[in-house]
Amino acid sequence: MAPNPAHTALWPAPHASEAVDATVHVPGSKSVTNRALVLAALASEPGWLRRPLRSRDTLLMAEALRAMGVEIEETVSSSSTGGAGNPDLTGEAWRVLPDGLRGPATVDVGNAGTVMRFLPPLAALADGPVRFDGDPRSYERPLHGVIDALRVLGARIDDDGRGALPLTVHGGGALDGGPVEIDASSSSQFVSALLLSGPRFNQGVEVRHIGSSLPSLPHIRMTVDMLRAVGAQVDTPESGGEPNVWRVTPGALLGRDLTIEPDLSNAQPFLAAALVTGGRVLIPDWPARTTQPGDRLREIFTEMGGSCELTDYGLVFTGSGSIHGIDVDLGDVGELTPGIAAVAALADSPSTLRGVSHLRLHETDRLAALTKEINELGGDVTETADGLHIRPRRLHGGIFHTYDDHRMATAGAIIGLAVEGVQIENVATTAKTMPDFPELWTGMLGA
Ligand SMILES: O=C(O)C1=C[C@@H](OP(=O)(O)O)[C@@H](O)[C@H](O)C1
Ligand SMILES: C=C(OP(=O)(O)O)C(=O)O
16 A cells, blocks of 8 residues: 555754744643543533544544434534633534434544543443444554453453454443453553443442553543543542542433633643743643643643743743753653653753653554654663653754654654754644644744
């Protein structure tokens, strides 16, 4: 098969000749949008998502739910809330009209972890078979925690025995549910997946994580918070329960009118631009309280040399002109690693990024990809057992390959700000979570 020209195309990453000074409206959160869609599909009444993220991952989620009988109307609304009164922030809204979940259906998960993990439990509630397939990389990403757990909870699943896609969930219209043990050390999404559909299982669900470590805890908190907001009763380790055990009581879910927060992980390259150029970037609508892991950037990028101020209007992040290395455990916030690695490669001292061995099973093997691509620009990065060691060196231009990974593309763009002649292969891969990235990036630079 001939390579897709979009995948081999090279995008000259803009070089910043001066400090950036920009306001960037970052689109909605992928993780919040896809949880909101799942919960709205499981609710007993219609719900609204306002300012949802429209990207490959969220459109795949919406299409999959539609294939199972959920109606999702896309409208342009003039009454969206939020945005501190900014009329730009009214706009798109999705109305979700849940119905009995139907099979037969076919779901394309693309390479969306949230789709491949969150939907098999929901498919077990459908009244017929639901076939799941996706991009070649989706066959390599771990799914055993969801498949094995669903079987214990009463589901019938046909797969090829590898604990991965492709597979068919033979929905029986209902699922027993109950207690289940899983090893979620390769992805927190196993836990989130079982909890999200848990209220609709006959006995609810009790998920006990028995693995060595558990990545991305804020994303599990996001799941719990959003479940509670639609009326689910959830007991967690933080609410006085046993460590590593989450319990969801069976019950109906409410329809909700939810305005989606900006995606703080997608705000990362723009904040990084302020840090790298010694400039200033305002991200409107940065939430005062959030479970999004990107909120940790306020602390991490401050330690790396910037400063920030959270106002009623948003987050103002200012670079000082210096970038410092950092020694940090990113286990809770793994999806921030590529952007932090890019900044660390431009710093004035070495960095050690730890706690992220599970990134080897993300969109690509991110530890290998970051090491190879930064080193090919003249960098000095070594992989450790659970992360990266980055010794800054003077970098030069060249091709930055992206391996169909949106966060590799944005990491390369960050480096391109400081290093002339960086070309990003397949910048279109940012469409997974931020289709407008190239325009937002050049807009930030005033081009
Ligand atoms: O639940 C979620 O929305 C996510 C959880 C995390 O997954 P892992 O725990 O697999 O890293 C994160 O990396 C991913 O981008 C989104
Ligand atoms: C790991 C990521 O995505 P996914 O939801 O596909 O796991 C990510 O967006 O960094």
